[in-house]
Amino acid sequence: MTSVRVRTDRRRGRLGARFAAVALAGATVLALAPTAAVAAGGEGGSAERRPRVDGQQELRDLVERGGTTAALAEIRGVGRSPWRGAAGVSDLATGRPAEADGRFRIGSVTKVFVSTVLLQLVGEGRLRLDDPVERHLPGVVPNGAAITVRQLLNHTSGLFNYTEDTSFLVTNEAELEDYAHGTWRYRDYRPEQLAAVSAEHPPYFAPGQGWHYSNTNYVLAGMIVRKVTGRAWQQEVERRIVRPLHLEDTVFPGSGTGFGGPHAHAYLDLPAGPADITRLNPSVVDAAGNGISTTTDLDRFHAALFGGKLLRPAEMSALTDTVASTDPDMGYGLGVFRLDLGPGCEAAWGHDGSLAGWGTLLLGSRDGKRQFALSYNPFVGRDGSGGAEPVGSLVAKTLCGPGAGTGAGTGTAGGGADAPAAAAPVPQPVPRAIPRTGPDLPLPGLPLPGPVTRS
DSSP: OOSOEEOOTTOOSHHHHHHHHTTBOSSOOOEEOOOSOOOOSSSTTOOTTSOOOOOHHHHHHHHHHTTEEEEEEEEESSSSSOEEEEEEEEETTTTEEOOTTOBEEOGGGHHHHHHHHHHHHHHTTSOOTTSBHHHHSTTTSTTGGGOBHHHHHTTOSOOOOGGGSGGGEEOSHHHHHHHHHSSGGGOOOOHHHHHHHHHTSOOSSSTTSOOOOOHHHHHHHHHHHHHHHSSOHHHHHIIIIITTTTOTTOBOOTTOOOOSSOBOOOEEEETTEEEEOOOOOGGGTHHHHOOEEOHHHHHHHHHHHHTTSSSOHHHHHHHTOOEEOSSTTEEEOSSOEEEOOOTTBOOEEEEEEEETTEEEEEEEOTTSSOEEEEEEEEOBTSOOGGGHHHHHHHHHHHHBOTTTTOOSOOSOSOOOTTSOOOOOOOOOOOSEEOOOSSOOOOOTTOOOSSSOOBO
16 A cells, blocks of 8 residues: 555656655565574474564564664564564664664554454444445445445455556656655545545456455445444544554554654655655555554454454454455455465464555464564665565564475484484475565566565
């Protein structure tokens, strides 16, 4: 998900790369490629027999090799107590170290909160997943009578993603300068405006006949929450999730541009020096990505959701009923995805999110016993390719066994008294990558700076 996208007109060079990078959003940039350091003990992802993990080196590597100014993470359910750490700096100007309990923009992880609220309303009988959108938002959505609430939540509606509209493009140097130092980031939007932008475009496909990640779906989901409850989706998320779970650092600021707590800054790389792009008006992403949180709060939310504390069994089943996405290793449910990490690993359940200068990853086990939350601040415009391996290692420590990817058959056959001792399993790269949940943008001929993602 993003507030800015890029059109390059085949322009090349560093300026073109910055145009592309400022469009970052919607999905995690990093591949899973752990080559070592998977925690010892246990089998196939079992947490109970593993020692407490330590991911500090991975966070340092993410900063030093991954084009990131700050990185924060927390791992729960592996060992007896959670591990939490930070690396990098909160502020380039002062060099103040990043704080492990700092707040950050969560981008599309907001969708998990919104979907949970809608499913609670389904459980209360206040709407049905197969209700047509037209029933709740008459006249708002073209062909709304043929699109269901379920299709909004699992991105099979076919509705155009409004953030792909040209009004959200940075097309030249003046607009990039305006984004960095002017008023671009502070534009205010109402959800009705965002829905109207989508309605100006033809759909990608007929309802239910494909899959395409679209922020429009969740803007409409937020509008449905208001129509059904009489309260804004932010109020319902706070009332139903934030307060009961004591998520003290989780907020959904609407049009507010600040943080209200310790946080790392986000930066755009410009010839004149780093531009601080921390503050922005997040109404541009509304219910698709408005939230702010911490690694601790996100892990607690994941544990409660997948541990069965927020939804009844029927709604939990609906949440995790996935459809095929554009990536063969990812199935998308109702605001969450299921990711196959490969042999020796549990499937990962959760979501990713990003805005320009911010990236978030929340993954965990289906039983709610293990979680991994990460926030990082990619220095927008710089190569972040070196971050793949440390993130892969962190995820493996949460969800993979000590022999992940090795298959069977280590050691020497026979087993007699004189036979050599069986070799310990050696962790191998998990042959999977975290897919982009958002659509790729057409950037013909533009070499991007590392494995950036755009949505």
